[in-house]
Amino acid sequence: MRCDVLVVGTELLLGQINDTNSSWIGDRLALHGIGSLMQVKVGDNVGRIEAALRLLLDGADAVIVSGGLGPTHDDVTREAIAAVMGGVELVPDEAVADRIRDLFARRGRRMPENNLRQALVPVGATVIAQTRGTAPGLICPVGSKVVYAVPGVPHEMKDMLERAIIPDLVARSGDTAVIASRVLKTWGESESGLNERLDGIIARLDELGDPTVAFLARGWEGLEVRLTTRQDTDVAAALVLDEWEAEVRGVLGPLVFGVGQQSMESIVLDLLRDRGLTLALAESLTGGLVASRLTAILGASDVFRGGIVSYASEVKFDLLEVSQGPVVNEPAAVEMAEGVQRLLHADVGLSLTGVAGPAEQDGVPVGTVCIGVALPTGSHAVTVQLGTLREQVRQFAVINSLDLLRRRLQLTAP
Amino acid sequence: MRCDVLVVGTELLLGQINDTNSSWIGDRLALHGIGSLMQVKVGDNVGRIEAALRLLLDGADAVIVSGGLGPTHDDVTREAIAAVMGGVELVPDEAVADRIRDLFARRGRRMPENNLRQALVPVGATVIAQTRGTAPGLICPVGSKVVYAVPGVPHEMKDMLERAIIPDLVARSGDTAVIASRVLKTWGESESGLNERLDGIIARLDELGDPTVAFLARGWEGLEVRLTTRQDTDVAAALVLDEWEAEVRGVLGPLVFGVGQQSMESIVLDLLRDRGLTLALAESLTGGLVASRLTAILGASDVFRGGIVSYASEVKFDLLEVSQGPVVNEPAAVEMAEGVQRLLHADVGLSLTGVAGPAEQDGVPVGTVCIGVALPTGSHAVTVQLGTLREQVRQFAVINSLDLLRRRLQLTAP
Numbered sequence: 001m002r003c004d005v006l007v008v009g010t011e012l013l014l015g016q017i018n019d020t021n022s023s024w025i026g027d028r029l030a031l032h033g034i035g036s037l038m039q040v041k042v043g044d045n046v047g048r049i050e051a052a053l054r055l056l057l058d059g060a061d062a063v064i065v066s067g068g069l070g071p072t073h074d075d076v077t078r079e080a081i082a083a084v085m086g087g088v089e090l091v092p093d094e095a096v097a098d099r100i101r102d103l104f105a106r107r108g109r110r111m112p113e114n115n116l117r118q119a120l121v122p123v124g125a126t127v128i129a130q131t132r133g134t135a136p137g138l139i140c141p142v143g144s145k146v147v148y149a150v151p152g153v154p155h156e157m158k159d160m161l162e163r164a165i166i167p168d169l170v171a172r173s174g175d176t177a178v179i180a181s182r183v184l185k186t187w188g189e190s191e192s193g194l195n196e197r198l199d200g201i202i203a204r205l206d207e208l209g210d211p212t213v214a215f216l217a218r219g220w221e222g223l224e225v226r227l228t229t230r231q232d233t234d235v236a237a238a239l240v241l242d243e244w245e246a247e248v249r250g251v252l253g254p255l256v257f258g259v260g261q262q263s264m265e266s267i268v269l270d271l272l273r274d275r276g277l278t279l280a281l282a283e284s285l286t287g288g289l290v291a292s293r294l295t296a297i298l299g300a301s302d303v304f305r306g307g308i309v310s311y312a313s314e315v316k317f318d319l320l321e322v323s324q325g326p327v328v329n330e331p332a333a334v335e336m337a338e339g340v341q342r343l344l345h346a347d348v349g350l351s352l353t354g355v356a357g358p359a360e361q362d363g364v365p366v367g368t369v370c371i372g373v374a375l376p377t378g379s380h381a382v383t384v385q386l387g388t389l390r391e392q393v394r395q396f397a398v399i400n401s402l403d404l405l406r407r408r409l410q411l412t413a414p
Numbered sequence: 415m416r417c418d419v420l421v422v423g424t425e426l427l428l429g430q431i432n433d434t435n436s437s438w439i440g441d442r443l444a445l446h447g448i449g450s451l452m453q454v455k456v457g458d459n460v461g462r463i464e465a466a467l468r469l470l471l472d473g474a475d476a477v478i479v480s481g482g483l484g485p486t487h488d489d490v491t492r493e494a495i496a497a498v499m500g501g502v503e504l505v506p507d508e509a510v511a512d513r514i515r516d517l518f519a520r521r522g523r524r525m526p527e528n529n530l531r532q533a534l535v536p537v538g539a540t541v542i543a544q545t546r547g548t549a550p551g552l553i554c555p556v557g558s559k560v561v562y563a564v565p566g567v568p569h570e571m572k573d574m575l576e577r578a579i580i581p582d583l584v585a586r587s588g589d590t591a592v593i594a595s596r597v598l599k600t601w602g603e604s605e606s607g608l609n610e611r612l613d614g615i616i617a618r619l620d621e622l623g624d625p626t627v628a629f630l631a632r633g634w635e636g637l638e639v640r641l642t643t644r645q646d647t648d649v650a651a652a653l654v655l656d657e658w659e660a661e662v663r664g665v666l667g668p669l670v671f672g673v674g675q676q677s678m679e680s681i682v683l684d685l686l687r688d689r690g691l692t693l694a695l696a697e698s699l700t701g702g703l704v705a706s707r708l709t710a711i712l713g714a715s716d717v718f719r720g721g722i723v724s725y726a727s728e729v730k731f732d733l734l735e736v737s738q739g740p741v742v743n744e745p746a747a748v749e750m751a752e753g754v755q756r757l758l759h760a761d762v763g764l765s766l767t768g769v770a771g772p773a774e775q776d777g778v779p780v781g782t783v784c785i786g787v788a789l790p791t792g793s794h795a796v797t798v799q800l801g802t803l804r805e806q807v808r809q810f811a812v813i814n815s816l817d818l819l820r821r822r823l824q825l826t827a828p
Contacts, residue, residue, distance in 0.1 A: 288702025
C-alpha cells in the first residue's frame with residue numbers, strides 16, 4: 001500500500017509557513033505499514049493541484065491532499081478533486097452546512113455567506129465530519145484508488161487522519177497484521193549517548209528483525225526511543241513491546257521519564273498527586289512557561305495551586321521576601337522556592353531564576369539558570385548552564401526544572 | 415522564469431527531519447522574480463530521484479535538488495542527475511577531491527575513502543566549490559534547462575544558493591525586476607469576513623494584476639493579508655506597497671494590529687512603553703501563558719513587572735483580594751486586575767478567569783472567559799465565548815486579552 005501526500009498553499013512554497021503536515025502524515029502512515037514515497041507542494045492553483053493529483057495517483061494507491069479547503073476564492077482543492085474524479089459536480093451537503101452555521105452561532109459571530117463553499121462536496125465523495133474547524137474532510141474514490149482531502153490546519157488534519165483516514169486505508173489494504181509502537185521518552189542524554197548505551201540491545205534487535213528500534217529527536221523535550229513490532233494480534237504485539245520496554249528501561253534507568261502520551265509535566269503532576277502534595281511556582285526568566293505547561297494538563301488543579309512570575313527584582317524582594325542583592329544564585333533560588341511555598345500555602349515550591357540574555361546580569365553569564373526546590377523535608381538549589389540563545393535558555397530551563405523535581409519526588413515514596 | 419525544487423531524503427518523508435529547505439529556496443527565488451510552482455520530496459532512491467527530476471524539468475526552466483550528495487551508499491543524487499543528463503559518466507574532479515582531503519586534514523580527522531565519492535562530477539557539469547562542508551554543488555545543463563544540486567545541510571545549501579545559483583538564474587532569466595511583499599497582521603475577523611470586507615480592493619487588484627493579495631491563516635494568531643508587487647526597483651516596490659497598505663488599513667481599521675515581524679505581544683509592549691506604563695498580570699485559566707509570551711520578547715523587562723498565576727480560587731481570594739464566591743464573572747475579573755495592579759505596583763493590571771473545561775464551573779459553561787483591564791483611568795471587564803477544547807480556549811483567551819489591552823491602550827494618547 002502506497003499513499004502519497006500533496007500539500008496545497010502558495011504560502012508553503014514561499015516559506016511564510018513551513019509544511020510540517022506531509023512528513024507528520026508520512027510518519028503516521030509508516031506506523032501502519034503504509035509507504036509514502038513522494039510528497040508534493042503546489043500553490044493555490046486549480047490546474048496545478050489537479051495535475052499533481054493525477055501524477056501522484058499514477059504511482060500511489062491513495063493520495064492525501066492537505067489544504068485549500070477554506071472558504072475563500074483561492075481555496076480550490078475541492079474543484080481540483082472534482083476534476084480528477086471525472087468532472088463530477090460539487091453539490092451542497094446540508095449536514096456540513098448546518099455544522100458550519102452552528103459553529104459560528106456558538107462563537108457568537110456572524111457567518112459570511114462564502115463559508116458555505118465549504119459545504120460543497122463532489123458527487124460520489126464521502127464527508128469526514130468537521131469537529132474542530134469549519135471545513136470537513138473528504139473521501140473521494142477515483143477508480144480503484146482514493147483521494148482524501150483534509151484541512152491544512154495541523155490539529156484539524158491530525159484529528160481527521162487518525163479518526164477516519166488511517167482506518168479507511170488499513171481496511172483498503174486488506175492487511176490484518178497489527179503494527180504497534182511504544183515510545184519511551186528520555187531526558188538527559190544525547191542521541192549518540194543513547195545509541196552507545198543501547199548498543200547491545202540494538203545488535204540483538206538487528207539480528208531478530210522485530211521489533212525495530214528508532215531514535216527521534218524532540219529538541220527541548222529530549223529524545224524518544226521508539227519500538228515498533230508487527231504481529232498477528234494486539235495481544236502478541238503488546239507482549240513483545242512489554243518485553244523490550246523492560247530491556248530498554250533496564251539499561252537507561254531514570255533517563256526514561258515517560259511512555260507514549262505522557263509528558264514531563266504530566267509525570268510531575270502524577271508524582272505530586274500520588275504523594276498528596278501541592279505545588280507552587282516562582283518563575284523569573286521563564287516568565288510563566290512552567291506554569292502554563294502544567295496547567296495545559298487536565299486535572300492540574302488537583303495539585304497545582306499557582307505561581308508568582310517575579311520578573312522584576314522588586315517582585316522577588318517584596319512578594320517572595322528574597323534578600324536584597326543579586327538574584328541569580330542558589331540562595332536566591334531557595335528563597336524564591338520557599339517564598340512561594342509559604343505565600344501560596346503549597347507543600348512544594350519550585351523556582352527558576354537565571355539570565356536569558358542577551359546580556360549578562362550582575363556578572364552572571366547568559367545561560368546560567370538556578371533552580372530551587374522547597375520540599376516539606378527541606379530545600380536546595382542547583383545551577384545549570386543552558387546555552388546562549390534566549391528562547392533555548394528559557395525552554396531548557398523549563399524542562400530541566402521539571403526533570404529535577406521529578407527525580408526528587410521519585411526519591412520519596414508515595 | 416520558473417525554478418522548481420526537489421528535496422531528497424527518506425528521513426524527510428517520515429518526519430525525523432522537517433524539510434525547511436524547499437520553502438526557504440522558494441522565498442529567495444521569489445525575491446528575485448523567479449517562480450517556484452512545485453516542490454517535491456522523495457526518498458534516497460535513484461529511480462525516484464530521476465523520475466522526479468524529469469517531471470519537474472518538464473514544466474520548469476530549472477530545478478534545484480537538495481540532498482543526497484553525501485559520501486554514503488544511499489547518497490545517489492549524482493547518479494540520478496547523470497541519468498537525466500542523458501546517461502553521462504561520473505568522473506572524479508581532482509580540485510574537489512583535494513578540498514575534501516584538506517578539510518579532513520584541517521580538522522585532524524582520518525578521511526574514510528568513501529568521501530571521495532563526493533568528488534564525482536557528471537561530464538558536462540560545473541562545480542560550485544564547497545566552502546563549508548565536504549560536498550560540492552553542481553550546475554548541470556539538461557538541454558536548454560538546468561539542474562542545480564546542493565547539499566541538504568541548510569547552511570551549506572544557503573551559501574551555495576546565494577553565491578552561485580541565484581546569480582546564475584538571474585543571468586539566465588535576463589530579468590531585473592524586484593519582487594517585494596508586505597504582511598499585515600489582523601485579529602478579530604474570520605478569513606471569509608476579511609475576504610468580504612476587502613472585496614472591493616481584491617476586485618481592483620484583480621484588474622490591475624499587481625500587487626497581488628493573499629490571506630494566510632495563522633490559527634490562534636489571526637490572519638495575515640499579504641501584498642506582493644513586482645517592480646523595476648526597490649523604491650518603486652516600496653511605494654506600491656505603501657499605497658496599498660494604506661488602502662487595506664483604510665478598510666480594516668483596528669483589525670490590523672501589526673506589520674511584518676511584529677507580534678501581538680510586541681505591539682502591546684511597545685504601546686505600554688510609549689505611554690510610560692508598567693503591566694502586571696493575573697492569570698487563572700491561561701496559567702502563565704500570557705506572561706510567558708510577553709517575556710519571550712527582548713526588552714519586556716522595561717514594562718512588564720510580573721504576574722500572579724492564581725489557579726486555585728484561594729490564591730485569588732488570599733493574594734488578589736477577590737471577593738469570596740464564584741470566580742468566573744466580570745466583577746471577579748476586575749478584582750483580579752486591580753488586585754495584581756496593586757500587589758505588583760504596576761500602572762496596568764490585566765486579568766483572565768474562565769472555564770477551560772472539560773466541565774462547567776459554578777454553572778458557567780466551558781469556553782467562557784472574562785478578561786479584566788485595570789488602567790490608571792479606571793477598570794472594566796468583558797466576557798467572551800472561545801470554543802470547547804481546552805487548549806483552544808486557553809490560546810484564544812491569551813490573544814483576546816492582549817488584543818483587548820491593545821485596543822484600550824490605542825485609545826490613550828502616548
